[in-house]
Amino acid sequence: MVNKKAYLLGSKRSSIRELFEYGRRRAAEVGKDKICDFSLGNPSVPAPEELKEAYKRLLELPPLEVHGYTSAVGCDELREALARNISETFGFSAKARDFYVTCGAAAALTSVLGALTVDCNTEFIALAPFFPEYRCFAETSGAKLKVVEADEKDFQIDFEKLSKLINNNTQGVIVNSPNNPSGVVYTESTIKRLASLLTERSAEYGKPIYIISDEPYRELVYGGVTVPFIPKYYSNTVICYSYSKKLSVPGERIGYVFVPQNAENADELFNAVAGTARAYGYVCAPSLIQRVIAACVDIKPDLTVYEKNRDILYEGLTKMGYFCARPDGAFYLFVRTPENDGNSFSERAKRKDLLVVPGAGFGCPGFIRISYCVDTDVCLRSLPIFKELIEEYCR
Amino acid sequence: MVNKKAYLLGSKRSSIRELFEYGRRRAAEVGKDKICDFSLGNPSVPAPEELKEAYKRLLELPPLEVHGYTSAVGCDELREALARNISETFGFSAKARDFYVTCGAAAALTSVLGALTVDCNTEFIALAPFFPEYRCFAETSGAKLKVVEADEKDFQIDFEKLSKLINNNTQGVIVNSPNNPSGVVYTESTIKRLASLLTERSAEYGKPIYIISDEPYRELVYGGVTVPFIPKYYSNTVICYSYSKKLSVPGERIGYVFVPQNAENADELFNAVAGTARAYGYVCAPSLIQRVIAACVDIKPDLTVYEKNRDILYEGLTKMGYFCARPDGAFYLFVRTPENDGNSFSERAKRKDLLVVPGAGFGCPGFIRISYCVDTDVCLRSLPIFKELIEEYCR
Numbered sequence: 001m002v003n004k005k006a007y008l009l010g011s012k013r014s015s016i017r018e019l020f021e022y023g024r025r026r027a028a029e030v031g032k033d034k035i036c037d038f039s040l041g042n043p044s045v046p047a048p049e050e051l052k053e054a055y056k057r058l059l060e061l062p063p064l065e066v067h068g069y070t071s072a073v074g075c076d077e078l079r080e081a082l083a084r085n086i087s088e089t090f091g092f093s094a095k096a097r098d099f100y101v102t103c104g105a106a107a108a109l110t111s112v113l114g115a116l117t118v119d120c121n122t123e124f125i126a127l128a129p130f131f132p133e134y135r136c137f138a139e140t141s142g143a144k145l146k147v148v149e150a151d152e153k154d155f156q157i158d159f160e161k162l163s164k165l166i167n168n169n170t171q172g173v174i175v176n177s178p179n180n181p182s183g184v185v186y187t188e189s190t191i192k193r194l195a196s197l198l199t200e201r202s203a204e205y206g207k208p209i210y211i212i213s214d215e216p217y218r219e220l221v222y223g224g225v226t227v228p229f230i231p232k233y234y235s236n237t238v239i240c241y242s243y244s245k246k247l248s249v250p251g252e253r254i255g256y257v258f259v260p261q262n263a264e265n266a267d268e269l270f271n272a273v274a275g276t277a278r279a280y281g282y283v284c285a286p287s288l289i290q291r292v293i294a295a296c297v298d299i300k301p302d303l304t305v306y307e308k309n310r311d312i313l314y315e316g317l318t319k320m321g322y323f324c325a326r327p328d329g330a331f332y333l334f335v336r337t338p339e340n341d342g343n344s345f346s347e348r349a350k351r352k353d354l355l356v357v358p359g360a361g362f363g364c365p366g367f368i369r370i371s372y373c374v375d376t377d378v379c380l381r382s383l384p385i386f387k388e389l390i391e392e393y394c395r
Numbered sequence: 396m397v398n399k400k401a402y403l404l405g406s407k408r409s410s411i412r413e414l415f416e417y418g419r420r421r422a423a424e425v426g427k428d429k430i431c432d433f434s435l436g437n438p439s440v441p442a443p444e445e446l447k448e449a450y451k452r453l454l455e456l457p458p459l460e461v462h463g464y465t466s467a468v469g470c471d472e473l474r475e476a477l478a479r480n481i482s483e484t485f486g487f488s489a490k491a492r493d494f495y496v497t498c499g500a501a502a503a504l505t506s507v508l509g510a511l512t513v514d515c516n517t518e519f520i521a522l523a524p525f526f527p528e529y530r531c532f533a534e535t536s537g538a539k540l541k542v543v544e545a546d547e548k549d550f551q552i553d554f555e556k557l558s559k560l561i562n563n564n565t566q567g568v569i570v571n572s573p574n575n576p577s578g579v580v581y582t583e584s585t586i587k588r589l590a591s592l593l594t595e596r597s598a599e600y601g602k603p604i605y606i607i608s609d610e611p612y613r614e615l616v617y618g619g620v621t622v623p624f625i626p627k628y629y630s631n632t633v634i635c636y637s638y639s640k641k642l643s644v645p646g647e648r649i650g651y652v653f654v655p656q657n658a659e660n661a662d663e664l665f666n667a668v669a670g671t672a673r674a675y676g677y678v679c680a681p682s683l684i685q686r687v688i689a690a691c692v693d694i695k696p697d698l699t700v701y702e703k704n705r706d707i708l709y710e711g712l713t714k715m716g717y718f719c720a721r722p723d724g725a726f727y728l729f730v731r732t733p734e735n736d737g738n739s740f741s742e743r744a745k746r747k748d749l750l751v752v753p754g755a756g757f758g759c760p761g762f763i764r765i766s767y768c769v770d771t772d773v774c775l776r777s778l779p780i781f782k783e784l785i786e787e788y789c790r
Contacts, residue, residue, distance in 0.1 A: 001602060001660045002667040003536075006510050010670030017467060024466075040464065047458040055454055063442040067644040069435065071419075072412060103498060103648070103677070110676035115401050133673075140674040141398075207396060249462040251682025253498070265396045272397040275405030278528075279535040280675040281505035282498070286684065287646025 014132055015361050016040060019346075023355050035353040036382040038370040041180065041331065043248035045303055045373075051247060054295040058288060066291060070284045072274060074101025074256070078294040082256060085297040090229040098261055100273050101285045103253040105216045105242035107277065109174075110137045112212055112238055112257055114276030115269055116171040117141040123169045124212070127157055128363030129181050129334060131214070134174055141276070143171070150364050155184040155325045155334070159193060166201050172210040172238075173198065177227065178217035181362045181369035182334040183310070183327020185221060188228045195234035208236040208264040216242040216255070217330040219300070222307040225328040235262045238269065243293055245331075247301065252289045306331045309372040309379045316383045320390050331373040334359065338393035340366035345389070354385045409527060410756050411435060414741075418750050430748040431777040433765040436575065436726065438643035440698055440768075446642060449690040453683060461686060465679045467669060469496025469651070473689040477651060480692040485624040493656055495668050496680045498648040500611045500637035502672065504569075505532045507607055507633055507652055509671030510664055511566040512536040519607070520560055520568045522552055523758030524576050524729060526609070529569055536671070538566070545759050550579040550720045550729070554588060561596050567605040567633075568593065572622065573612040576757045576764035577729040578705070578722020580616060583623045590629035603631040603659040611637040611650070614695070616724040617702040630657045633664065638688055640726075642696065647684045701726045704767040704774045711778045715785050726768040729754065733788035735761035740784070749780045 012018075019039035027035055058066050073079065079096035086094040102108040113124060122143040126134045128150040138145040146165045151158040162173070175194070177186040186194075194211070202209045213230045218241070221227055231237040242255035259270045313333055314326060323336040335356075337345035342358035345368055349356050359367030372379060407413075414434035421430055453461050468474065474491035481489040497503040508519060517538040521529045523545040533540040541560045546553040557568070570589070572581040581589075589606070597604045608625045613636070616622055626632040637650030654665045708728055709721060718731040730751075732740035737753035740763055744751050754762030767774060 001513070002510050002663045003512050003671070006667040006670035006674065007663055008670065009673050010510075010666035010668065014673075020464075021466065042459075042463050044459065047462050052454050052458065056451065059447050059450055063447065063643065064437075064439065067442050067646050068437050069415075069645045071416065103681075106676035106678050108676075110674075115397050115405075117398050118396070136674050137676060248458065250464045251462050251679060253678065253681050268397045268402055271405035272401040273405065275401035275403065276398070278404050278409075279401065279505075279531050281501035281503075281532060283501050283648065284646060286498075286648050286681040288684075289681065 009136060016357050019355050019357060026353065030353065035355065036378050036385065037355045038372065038374065038382070039355045039357055041245070041371050041373060042250055043245055043373050044375060045248050045301060045305055047248040048296070048299050048301045050299055051249070051292060051296055054292045055288070058291050066288050068287060070287050070290060072278065072284050074099060074285060075287070075290050075294070078290045081294040081297045086258065090232065092229060092231055094258065095261065098259055098270070100257040100259070100270065100277070101290060102255050102257060102277065103282055103285050104244060104255045105214060105240050106133065106137070107253070107282055108240035108242070108255050108257045109134070109212070109214060110140065110280060111273045111277040112240060113137050113143065114141040114279070115272030116210060117143040118171065121169045122171050123167070125162065125165055125170060125173045127162070127173070127175065129155065129179065129359065129367070130174065130363055131176060131180050132361035147363050152364065155179065155182040156186060156190045157194060159197060163197060166209065168205045170209050172212045174212045174214060175230065176214040178220055178329025180217065180330055181332045181357070181359070182325055183330045183332040184325055185225055185227055185328040191228045191230060191233050198234060198236070202236070210263070211237040212240065213237055214240045216245045219246045220303055220306060220331060221329040222310060223328065227329065231260045235260065236264055238263065247296060247299065249289070252286065254285055254289045254293055305376060306373060309374065309376055312376065312379045313370060313372055317386060320387055322386070322390065331371060333370040333372060334364070334367050335370060336367055338390055342366060342368045348392070349385070349389060352385050352388065354382055404531060411752050414750050414752060421748065425748065430750065431773050431780065432750045433767065433769065433777070434750045434752055436640070436766050436768060437645055438640055438768050439770060440643050440696060440700055442643040443691070443694050443696045445694055446644070446687060446691055449687045450683070453686050461683050463682065465682050465685060467673065467679050469494060469680060470682070470685050470689070473685045476689045476692045477653070481653065485627065487624060487626055489653065490656060493654055493665070495652040495654070495665065495672070496685060497650050497652060497672065498677055498680050499639060499650045500609060500635050501528065501532070502648070502677055503635035503637070503650050503652045504529070504607070504609060505535065505675060506668045506672040507635060508533050508538065509536040509674070510667030511605060512538040513566065516564045517566050518562070518564045520557065520565060522557070522568070522570065524550065524574065524754065524762070525569065525758055526571060526575050527756035542758050547759065550574065550577040551581060551585045552589060554592060558592060561604065563600045565604050567607045569607045569609060570625065571609040573615055573724025575612065575725055576727045576752070576754070577720055578725045578727045579720055580620055580622055580723040586623045586625060586628050593629060593631070597631070605658070606632040607635065608632055609635045611640045612725040614641045615698055615701060615726060617705060618723065620723040622724065626655045630655065631659055633658065642691060642694065644684070647681065649680055649684045649688055700771060701768060704769065704771055707771065707774045708765060708767055712781055715782055717781070717785065726766060728765040728767060729759070729762050730765060731762055733785055737761060737763045743787070744780070744784060747780050747783065749777055
């Protein structure tokens with residue numbers, strides 16, 4: 001009577017959302033200070049004060065102006081601010097017309113994947129570990145998602161495996177750096193090698209293979225690490241961005257698709273992104289937050305607490321004997337579990353009110369993800385529990 | 396290289412959006428007061444003051460609370476307010492868990508159509524005149540949209556034609572009353588007859604045929620007319636609602652799906668709605684506006700200017716010799732054009748800076764739609780132009 005796949009997606013939820021909902025219920029039962037909830041990538045640094053000021057200023061304008069429909073592509077003010085911001089930050093030429101404003105990165109991704117799906121043979125490639133929703137997004141557009149197994153030593157790209165998965169049906173490779181869930185930033189050398197491989201294979205098949213760069217964590221990097229701006233290395237790059245993490249507004253659903261003019265078929269691709277968004281019912285991105293972001297694109301919030309949390313957990317856990325690649329960005333640690341079984345570890349941890357997401361959904365069943373966008377206190381409180389857990393395994 | 400259908404949808408835009416964008420450009424050229432733009436259903440009554448107050452009050456709360464992810468289904472506060480509002484307003488039992496909060500009515504519709512599409516034979520039925528995006532929404536979910544021709548004398552339902560289109564693959568009939576574009580409200584007798592027909596045919600096929608009630612204009616009715624609340628007449632009704640029109644916040648994208656508990660397969664359907672929304676990339680509806688709406692569900696804004704505009708245009712145009720069914724709701728007039736050719740009329744009008752949407756997209760090629768959610772002054776200024784036009788045709 002109803003669509004089975006949709007029913008499953010709706011009734012099972014993602015394992016992340018599942019844990020998050022559990023965490024909320026559990027916190028209501030035992031008190032928030034009794035659980036260590038590392039389930040969701042919900043920023044813990046409050047949105048900057050300037051954001052609130054922008055809201056208040058805009059609310060004094062005529063309501064029809066701020067709450068009315070914007071163009072489907074987004075309001076001029078925001079698109080111009082985005083173009084200026086990208087040009088100034090990365091020294092990369094961007095025009096307002098290259099930006100399609102979206103309800104966050106998820107909407108940006110579904111729109112780009114839909115736009116690039118030409119028939120039922122279309123394939124996209126994700127690089128494990130990867131955000132599990134990629135699969136559902138790709139399949140919804142009618143394409144297949146192929147997954148390159150993780151290089152578990154440093155979570156850069158296993159190029160041999162990637163190369164084998166590319167074929168004439170490959171329309172895009174989804175890149176997510178800083179990475180969710182590993183926190184790893186792809187080095188410049190990784191990006192150069194990826195660009196060179198894709199240039200070669202695009203030429204072989206006589207058609208562009210795009211990099212779909214999902215980069216909501218672009219600004220969340222620590223210790224002076226630089227995130228290479230991929231369009232500078234590979235022109236057939238499409239960026240999916242969100243302000244959720246940088247400005248701590250994940251609930252507001254605001255982001256964009258950036259299709260650089262020098263990408264092949266840029267205009268066709270841009271229009272197909274717009275068409276997919278329209279078909280999914282995205283009339284326009286929420287209007288007031290569009291204007292708020294336009295006023296806030298240049299803000300650099302203080303995200304040092306994430307670095308502090310990373311240090312506490314990374315040092316604490318590795319000292320106990322856990323293995324994880326050192327994360328330079330995002331707010332995730334991806335930790336190998338003692339028995340190489342993330343599901344079982346996550347279940348055991350849950351019984352101690354420590355919520356960590358099993359790695360299977362990300363393509364690495366032996367791992368668990370820790371979202372350390374929490375109060376530092378939660379990190380500190382969690383250490384003895386992690387210790388208990390590893391000791392149980394060693395017993 | 397890109398999805399053709401998406402490209403067409405994105406490059407052509409809807410005729411409404413096309414005219415709207417043209418109107419913006421044209422207004423910038425010649426001045427806003429030189430054009431009469433009746434293209435878009437963008438409310439002209441400012442959002443109520445209480446909305447602004449709610450925003451300001453909520454902005455004083457901790458930012459993480461107001462800008463963080465909500466549950467995918469929506470925040471508790473809003474869902475409880477919705478349940479209470481529906482129960483009190485219509486004397487119809489509703490629970491918080493029956494509401495799935497969405498990014499407006501378009502997202503509600505795509506989610507419901509996706510949920511009810513079981514295979515490529517699935518069919519939905521729209522009743523002309525109908526909102527043109529229904530076709531694209533239904534086809535995106537993989538279903539077919541069949542259209543019942545309009546009963547052009549009063550724009551109620553032609554039941555003989557509807558009955559012929561229903562078959563074993565029919566999963567739902569989309570009802571939109573008050574109607575966009577005709578402004579007509581289905582009478583209680585129409586709804587009763589529809590309920591009886593669908594009950595009979597559901598029994599015949601041994602499966603429910605749902606009414607999908609798209610009702611963003613529910614509160615926009617004039618002269619004491621009552622809009623029948625369809626779940627009271629037919630239990631297999633799913634409501635798609637939006638606050639865009641009632642509270643004049645179309646840009647904010649906030650609405651809901653209401654699946655009454657006594658609908659058949661209510662839980663399965665609800666979950667499939669959630670699953671479709673997830674697959675399309677709707678992580679949650681924008682968070683701050685969810686809370687704002689929770690505080691404003693009971694507000695009854697003063698929308699009398701729409702009634703005034705309706706009267707001016709309806710009386711003015713019918714006196715000139717135009718025909719249109721008297722609209723009791725929404726903010727649209729659907730007018731038969733002198734040569735029975737809405738495209739040509741719209742083009743002629745455009746040359747006089749009068750923007751009206753051709754009826755073909757709504758399933759009635761001989762008509763044009765006037766969105767009278769404009770300053771009354773625009774209605775008054777438009778009358779001589781409408782007169783000129785009808786006189787040109789009569790010459």
